[in-house]
Amino acid sequence: MTIIISLLSMFLGMIAGMVGCSLKMSRNGFLRTIGTVYIEIARGIPNIVAIFWFYYGLPIITGITFSAFTSGVVALSLKYGGYIAEIYRAGIEAVKVGQKEAAYSVGFSEYQTMRRIVFPQAFRIAIPTLGNVFVGLLQNSALLSVIGVADLMRKAELAVSETWRPFEIYTTAAVIYLTLTVMFSRLSDYYEKKTAYER
Amino acid sequence: MDLIIGQLGYFAVGAMYSLGLTLASMSIAICIGIVVSMGRLADNIVLRWTSTAFVDFTRGMPFLVLLIWVYYGLAILLDISLTPLVAGIGCLSIKYAGRLAEIFRSGIQAIEKGQAEAALSLGFSKLQTYRRIILPQIVPIVIPPLVNEVVGMIQDSAIVSIVGIWELMRRGNSVANATLKPFEIYSTIAVIYLIMTISLSQLNERYIEKKMFGKKR
Numbered sequence: 579m580t581i582i583i584s585l586l587s588m589f590l591g592m593i594a595g596m597v598g599c600s601l602k603m604s605r606n607g608f609l610r611t612i613g614t615v616y617i618e619i620a621r622g623i624p625n626i627v628a629i630f631w632f633y634y635g636l637p638i639i640t641g642i643t644f645s646a647f648t649s650g651v652v653a654l655s656l657k658y659g660g661y662i663a664e665i666y667r668a669g670i671e672a673v674k675v676g677q678k679e680a681a682y683s684v685g686f687s688e689y690q691t692m693r694r695i696v697f698p699q700a701f702r703i704a705i706p707t708l709g710n711v712f713v714g715l716l717q718n719s720a721l722l723s724v725i726g727v728a729d730l731m732r733k734a735e736l737a738v739s740e741t742w743r744p745f746e747i748y749t750t751a752a753v754i755y756l757t758l759t760v761m762f763s764r765l766s767d768y769y770e771k772k773t774a775y776e777r
Numbered sequence: 778m779d780l781i782i783g784q785l786g787y788f789a790v791g792a793m794y795s796l797g798l799t800l801a802s803m804s805i806a807i808c809i810g811i812v813v814s815m816g817r818l819a820d821n822i823v824l825r826w827t828s829t830a831f832v833d834f835t836r837g838m839p840f841l842v843l844l845i846w847v848y849y850g851l852a853i854l855l856d857i858s859l860t861p862l863v864a865g866i867g868c869l870s871i872k873y874a875g876r877l878a879e880i881f882r883s884g885i886q887a888i889e890k891g892q893a894e895a896a897l898s899l900g901f902s903k904l905q906t907y908r909r910i911i912l913p914q915i916v917p918i919v920i921p922p923l924v925n926e927v928v929g930m931i932q933d934s935a936i937v938s939i940v941g942i943w944e945l946m947r948r949g950n951s952v953a954n955a956t957l958k959p960f961e962i963y964s965t966i967a968v969i970y971l972i973m974t975i976s977l978s979q980l981n982e983r984y985i986e987k988k989m990f991g992k993k994r
Contacts, residue, residue, distance in 0.1 A: 622974040623967050624932035626946060631967055634959035717839035724841075724939065731842060738849070745850040752842050759837040 580730040581758070583647075584716045587654040591715070592708075594659025599666040613663070620660025625718050628653040633725045650722035658715055665707045669700035709766020713759050720755070730754060781965050784952055791945035792969055798934045798944060802869035803927055809870060810877030815907060817882055828878070835875030840933055844868045848940045865937035873930055880922045884915035924981040928974045935970070945969060 598620075601613025623631075632649040644652070673696050681691040723732035734751040738744045816828030835843075848864040859867070888911050896906040938947035949966035953959040 618975055619971060622928075622932075622971040622978070624935035624946070624970055626935045626938075627949075627963065627967050627970055630950070630953075630959070631963040634953065635963040636960065638958075638960045713837075717837075717842075720839040720841045721936070731839070731845075735845075745854045748842070748846040748850040752838055752846050755839050755842055756834065756837045760833065763837070 579728055579733075580716070580719050583651060583654070583719045583722060583727070583729055584712065587651050587658060587719070588712050588715055590651065590655035591658035591662050591711075594655055595662025595666055598659055598663030599670070602663060603667060603670070617660045617663050620657050621664075623657070625654070625657055626721050626724065628657050629721060629725060646722070646725045646727045650725060650727050654715065654719065654722070658711060661711055662708065665704050665711065666700065668707075669704035670696055672703050673699045706766055706770035709762065709769060713763050713766070716759055716762065717755065780956060780958060781961055784962075784965075787948055787952070788945060788965065788969060791943065791948040792973065794942065794944035795931060795934045795946075796973070798866060798869065798937065798942070799927060799930045802866050802873065802934075803930060805866070805870035806873040806877050806930075807923075809874035810881055811912070813874060813878035814881035814885060817878065818885060832875045832878050835872050836879075838872070840868065840872050840936055841939070843872055844937065844940060861937070861940040861942045864940055865934075865942050869930060869934065869937065872933070873926060876926060877923070880919050880926070881915065884919040885911055887918055888914050921981055921986045924977060924985060928978050928981075931973055931977070932970065 598613055598616050601609050602617060604610050604613065629650055632653040633644070633646060636649070637643045677695055677699070678691055681695045682688075686694065719729060720731040722729055723735060726732065730751055734747050737747050741747065813828045813831055816824045817832065819825050819828075838846075844864065847868055848859060848861070852859050852864075892910055892914075893906055896910045897903070901909065934944060935946040938944060938950065941947070945966060949962055953962040956962065
């Protein structure tokens with residue numbers, strides 16, 4: 579469950595990040611302001627506040643009730659979308675201007691240049707950082723246990739209330755989280771080395 | 778609206794708690810972080826190994842899990858009862874000490890090797906080299922990332938509400954439960970956090986980074 583939440587939020591966060599990034603880099607001043615405001619808010623609010631706001635607050639004004647799972651995943655996705663948008667932007671800015679100019683001069687449109695030339699390179703630059711973000715996301719998914727999503731941490735809490743053995747059970751949960759995060763950060767280190775070699 | 782204005786004083790005290798927690802934990806984390814970063818660069822393999830294990834452990838553990846593990850698990854095993862405040866500050870410090878250690882390490886590695894070699898050949902001990910030569914120079918390098926960590930810590934301090942510290946988030950929870958107005962209350966809480974985090978990160982971007990890098994280059 580923890581892995582599903584993390585993967586899903588990461589996927590949605592990457593989409594939100596892409597939107598946020600294109601807004602922030604847009605030439606239209608109004609869109610750019612929206613992008614900046616989104617990124618600042620997403621990066622400035624504590625995870626747990628965002629989760630509570632989406633779970634308890636939002637249903638009241640919209641009148642729609644979300645399940646704990648949906649609101650948790652949406653909160654995490656939007657929250658991490660802000661970080662990911664900045665990572666994309668750094669990646670795009672790291673691609674040399676000459677590449678863009680060359681693309682224009684051989685007759686690529688702006689959209690084509692982005693899609694065919696800049697983005698593939700920017701994505702490769704962003705991969706190691708995205709790996710770190712994913713590890714952070716995996717850790718913070720434990721916060722969803724607070725609103726009752728049945729992830730690893732929630733399961734551990736339930737087990738503790740049944741068995742009254744907090745030390746053993748929380749240690750086990752900690753070891754599982756450690757295994758997951760160390761695994762994914764090694765994976766991201768591996769990609770980092772690989773991309774560093776190719777550049 | 779009246780409701781929110783009426784609670785602002787109550788929330789302001791909570792925000793003070795959040796900042797106080799951050800300040801206390803950050804000071805401890807900086808001390809531990811420096812020691813650990815020196816340990817990671819030490820020649821002694823035991824020191825290096827323990828500090829690497831510490832960094833991996835603290836960075837790999839979700840903060841919530843660490844907090845609950847220390848507060849409910851460790852306290853029972855060792856048969857001591859930690860107050861929420863001690864558990865909260867302790868966990869925040871440990872968690873961030875691991876992250877700071879990596880920042881300090883990259884700072885130390887950014888100082889040219891020749892400086893340390895020169896100091897050692899002049900008869901400085903290793904500790905003196907760190908204290909007199911290397912550490913003063915890493916200050917401008919590490920301050921911008923350090924401020925980013927403070928912003929992160931203000932956010933993570935909201936999590937310690939779970940063990941019962943009356944900081945901003947906990948006060949928000951209790952008011953939201955009492956008044957049954959979660960949307961207004963949680964939005965207010967979010968805005969207060971935003972004011973704290975954005976002002977700090979803007980200060981960092983606009984002022985501190987420029988000043989620090991201006992001095993160096």
